[in-house]
Amino acid sequence: MSNLLEVSNVSKKYGQYTALDDVSLHVPKGSIFGLLGPNGAGKTTLIRIVNQITYPDKGTVMFNGKPLQPEHIAKIGYLPEERGLYKSMKVGEQALYLAQLKGLSKKEAKERLQYWFDRLGIGDWWNKKIQELSKGMAQKIQFVVTVLHKPDLLIFDEPFSGFDPINANIIKDEILHLRDQGATVIFSTHRMESVEELCDDIALIHKSRKMLDGKLVDIKRQHRSNTFEVGLDTTNHQALRTALEERYAVSDAGFKSLSDELKLRIRLQPGHSPNDLLHDLMSQATVTHFVELIPSVNDIFIQTVKDSDHE
Amino acid sequence: MSKLPLIIKREYLAKVRNKSFIVMTILSPLLVVGMAALVFYLTKANNEEKKVIGILNEGNFFRAQFKDDASLSFIPFRDISLEKAKDSAQHQAYYGLLYIPQGDHIEDVAEHIAFFSKESPGLSTLSSLESVVRNQVREVKLRNFGVPDEVLRDMGKNYEINVSNFTGEKKLRGINEIKAIIGGAFGYLIMMFIIIYGAFVMRSVIEEKTSRIIEVIISSVKPFQLMLGKIIGTSLAGITQFLIWIVSAGFLLFLLATFLGVSMGELGGSQIPPDALDTVNNMSGGAQEKVQLYLMELLNISWGILLLSFVIYFILGYLIYSSIYAAIGAAVDNETDTQQFMFPVIMPLMLAIYVGFFSVFNNPHGPIAVAFSLFPLTSPIVMLMRLPGGIGAGGVPVWQFAASIALLVVTFLGIVWVAAKIYRVGILMYGKKPTYKEMYRWLKYS
Structure with missing residues (x-):
C-alpha cells in the first residue's frame, strides 16, 4: 500500500451545479501533494469529501486501503x-477543546499543546x-490545533495566507518536518512558488474535472518542449541569429547575465539532442549560457487551464 | 459518542461566562422585584389619597347618607350661599362640591343634585355618589309605601347559586379559571423560554459562521452533533438562569414582604383576572371552610400528570423551536438577515398564548381549544392550559392527549430532520442571502 488516499471516480452535484465530475487521484504515503486549480474548480468540495463533511454522489474514497469511515476523522488534520x-x-x-x-x-x-507552544514560542498566549x-497569531494557533493529534493525513488549504514571510517560513519548515516524521500532506494553494518548492505530486482540477496529475517531475517532463536558453558571445549578433534561424525555431530570451551576449531561446525538433545543438553553437560562438x-508549475497551470477553456 | 458532552460543556460555559448573560441573571430579579415594589407602592400611595368633597345641603333629604369611606371624605358647609361654598371649596383645594337643593319631594331634589369641581370628576367617584342617591331614593319611596324596616334590610342580600355536577358533588365557582391560570403559567413559561433561549441558539450558530470556526469544528464532529450540543448546552444555561431567577426573585419578594409588610397575595393580585379575584374576595368575606374547599380542589389537580406533561411538552416544544432557530442561524450570514424568518416562528407562539387566554380560559374543552392543543406548534402551550382540569372524565379526553403528544413527537422528528439538513448545508454557505426556495433545495442535497 503506497497510497494513503485513493479517490476513484468521484462525482458530486449541488442541485444542478456539478462540483466534481468523475475525479480520480491518489496521494502517495509520505508525500506532499499539491491540489491545484482555479477558484471554483471543485478543490474545496473534494477536500470536504475527504473530511466527510459532505459525501460524494458517486465514486469511492479509500483511506489507507479501507473505505473512508467516521473513525478516520481522527487521523486527518484539516486547516480550511x-x-x-x-x-x-x-x-x-x-x-x-478542539483537540478533544x-x-x-x-x-x-x-502535553502536546505545551510541546507545540514551546516549539513555536507562543507559550505565554495560553490565557489570552x-x-x-x-x-497571524491566531493562524499559528490554528496550525497547532490542526497537527496536534498527529494525523496521518494533513490537509492545508492556503496555509500561508495571513503569515508574514518569517512566520510563513517557520510554518513551511514545520510542514516539511511533519512530512519527514511520516505524515502525508495535501496542500491546496494558489501560490505556485510554494508548490514548486514543496510538492512531490500534484493534481490540477479545473471546471470540476481533473486535468492532470502525477509526480511533479513527470508532469514537467511531459510538458517540456525541448527548448533551451542559450547565451552566445559573438561580435555580430545579427549574423549569428540569422544563421541559427535557418535551422532552428528561435525566439528572444530574457535571462539575466553580466555581459552583453546574444540571448536566445532555441526549440529543437524531435530527434535532435541537446549535444547536437551544443556542438553546433560551439562551432560558431563562445557559449556562455546553456540551460534547458x-x-x-505556473506555466503548466496556465497552459492547461487555457487549453481546456479553448476546447 | 463522547463528543456530545464536550460540545454541551463548551456551549454551556461559553453562555454562562458571557458578561451580558451574567448581568442579566443578576439584574433581572432585582428589576422585576423592584418594579413590583414600585407598582405596589404607587398603587397604595394613590389609594391613600382621599378625595375631600364639600357638601352644601339646603334641604332635608340626604342628611346622613354621604359617609366617609376609603376614598372619599365629606365636609359639610352650613348656612352659606352656593357661590360662597364654591369659592370656599376651591380655595381649600377640595376635590369638589356636592350641592343638594331644597325640595319637597326626594325625586325632585335628586334630579337637581349638582357636583362642582375644577377638573371633571372621576367616573368611580361619580358613580359612588350616584349610587348613594339611588339607594336613598329607593328606600324613601319604599318606606312611603309602608314597607317595614326588616324587609328593606333583607333586600340588600346577595344570593349565590350553588354549583354542583350531576352526581351531586359540589363545585366551586371560578375554579376553572384558577386552574387555567396555573396551566397558563406553565404555557407562558415555555413560550418565554423558547423566545429567549431559541434566539440564543440562533445567535451562537451565527457567531460560529461569522468567526469561520465552523468548518474546523465539523471536520471533527457531525453537524447534527454540533447542533444538538448547542441546543442542549444553551438550554441548560437557560435553565440555570431560570432557576437563579426563581430562587432569587422568591428570596427578594420574601425580603420585601417582611420589610414592607406586603402580603404575597396583594402583590400577585394584579395579575389575576377580575373574575377570579372577585371569587377570592367573596370567599375571604365568606366562610372559612370555602377556602379549604378551594385548597382541596387545587390539591386535587393531578400535579403528577401536569408536571410530567409540562416536562414532555417543554422538551419537545423547545427542541422543535430551537432547531428551527438553529436552522435559521445557519442559513443567514448575520443577524439582520434573520428578520424575514422570525415572524413565522414567533407567530404560532403568540397565537397559542392569545388563543389560550381568550378562548381556553372560558371554554377549556371547546373546539378551538381542542384544535390548538392538537396542532403541534401550539400544543405545548395550549394543552398545558387545559390539563389542570385533569385527563379523562371532566377533563381532557384521553385520545386528545395521546393524539397531541403523538403529533408533537412526529413533528419533532420531522422538523429536527429538516432543520438538521438546512443547518448542515447552511453553515458552509457564505455570502448568500437565502430564500425559502433555496432552503427547500438544500433539503435535497445528500
Whole structure:
C-alpha cells in the first residue's frame, strides 16, 4: 500500500451545479501533494469529501486501503481556507477543546499543546483571548490545533495566507518536518512558488474535472518542449541569429547575465539532442549560457487551464 | 459518542461566562422585584389619597347618607350661599362640591343634585355618589309605601347559586379559571423560554459562521452533533438562569414582604383576572371552610400528570423551536438577515398564548381549544392550559392527549430532520442571502 488516499471516480452535484465530475487521484504515503486549480474548480468540495463533511454522489474514497469511515476523522488534520476561532474563548481552553473533539484525552492534549507552544514560542498566549491576538497569531494557533493529534493525513488549504514571510517560513519548515516524521500532506494553494518548492505530486482540477496529475517531475517532463536558453558571445549578433534561424525555431530570451551576449531561446525538433545543438553553437560562438527550459508549475497551470477553456 | 458532552460543556460555559448573560441573571430579579415594589407602592400611595368633597345641603333629604369611606371624605358647609361654598371649596383645594337643593319631594331634589369641581370628576367617584342617591331614593319611596324596616334590610342580600355536577358533588365557582391560570403559567413559561433561549441558539450558530470556526469544528464532529450540543448546552444555561431567577426573585419578594409588610397575595393580585379575584374576595368575606374547599380542589389537580406533561411538552416544544432557530442561524450570514424568518416562528407562539387566554380560559374543552392543543406548534402551550382540569372524565379526553403528544413527537422528528439538513448545508454557505426556495433545495442535497 503506497497510497494513503485513493479517490476513484468521484462525482458530486449541488442541485444542478456539478462540483466534481468523475475525479480520480491518489496521494502517495509520505508525500506532499499539491491540489491545484482555479477558484471554483471543485478543490474545496473534494477536500470536504475527504473530511466527510459532505459525501460524494458517486465514486469511492479509500483511506489507507479501507473505505473512508467516521473513525478516520481522527487521523486527518484539516486547516480550511475559511478558518477562525471562537473569539471570546481563551487560547489554551480553545485548543484543548478542539483537540478533544479530535479524540485526544485532556491530559494528552495538554502535553502536546505545551510541546507545540514551546516549539513555536507562543507559550505565554495560553490565557489570552483570541480577540486579543493578531491574525497571524491566531493562524499559528490554528496550525497547532490542526497537527496536534498527529494525523496521518494533513490537509492545508492556503496555509500561508495571513503569515508574514518569517512566520510563513517557520510554518513551511514545520510542514516539511511533519512530512519527514511520516505524515502525508495535501496542500491546496494558489501560490505556485510554494508548490514548486514543496510538492512531490500534484493534481490540477479545473471546471470540476481533473486535468492532470502525477509526480511533479513527470508532469514537467511531459510538458517540456525541448527548448533551451542559450547565451552566445559573438561580435555580430545579427549574423549569428540569422544563421541559427535557418535551422532552428528561435525566439528572444530574457535571462539575466553580466555581459552583453546574444540571448536566445532555441526549440529543437524531435530527434535532435541537446549535444547536437551544443556542438553546433560551439562551432560558431563562445557559449556562455546553456540551460534547458523547464516549464514552471505556473506555466503548466496556465497552459492547461487555457487549453481546456479553448476546447 | 463522547463528543456530545464536550460540545454541551463548551456551549454551556461559553453562555454562562458571557458578561451580558451574567448581568442579566443578576439584574433581572432585582428589576422585576423592584418594579413590583414600585407598582405596589404607587398603587397604595394613590389609594391613600382621599378625595375631600364639600357638601352644601339646603334641604332635608340626604342628611346622613354621604359617609366617609376609603376614598372619599365629606365636609359639610352650613348656612352659606352656593357661590360662597364654591369659592370656599376651591380655595381649600377640595376635590369638589356636592350641592343638594331644597325640595319637597326626594325625586325632585335628586334630579337637581349638582357636583362642582375644577377638573371633571372621576367616573368611580361619580358613580359612588350616584349610587348613594339611588339607594336613598329607593328606600324613601319604599318606606312611603309602608314597607317595614326588616324587609328593606333583607333586600340588600346577595344570593349565590350553588354549583354542583350531576352526581351531586359540589363545585366551586371560578375554579376553572384558577386552574387555567396555573396551566397558563406553565404555557407562558415555555413560550418565554423558547423566545429567549431559541434566539440564543440562533445567535451562537451565527457567531460560529461569522468567526469561520465552523468548518474546523465539523471536520471533527457531525453537524447534527454540533447542533444538538448547542441546543442542549444553551438550554441548560437557560435553565440555570431560570432557576437563579426563581430562587432569587422568591428570596427578594420574601425580603420585601417582611420589610414592607406586603402580603404575597396583594402583590400577585394584579395579575389575576377580575373574575377570579372577585371569587377570592367573596370567599375571604365568606366562610372559612370555602377556602379549604378551594385548597382541596387545587390539591386535587393531578400535579403528577401536569408536571410530567409540562416536562414532555417543554422538551419537545423547545427542541422543535430551537432547531428551527438553529436552522435559521445557519442559513443567514448575520443577524439582520434573520428578520424575514422570525415572524413565522414567533407567530404560532403568540397565537397559542392569545388563543389560550381568550378562548381556553372560558371554554377549556371547546373546539378551538381542542384544535390548538392538537396542532403541534401550539400544543405545548395550549394543552398545558387545559390539563389542570385533569385527563379523562371532566377533563381532557384521553385520545386528545395521546393524539397531541403523538403529533408533537412526529413533528419533532420531522422538523429536527429538516432543520438538521438546512443547518448542515447552511453553515458552509457564505455570502448568500437565502430564500425559502433555496432552503427547500438544500433539503435535497445528500
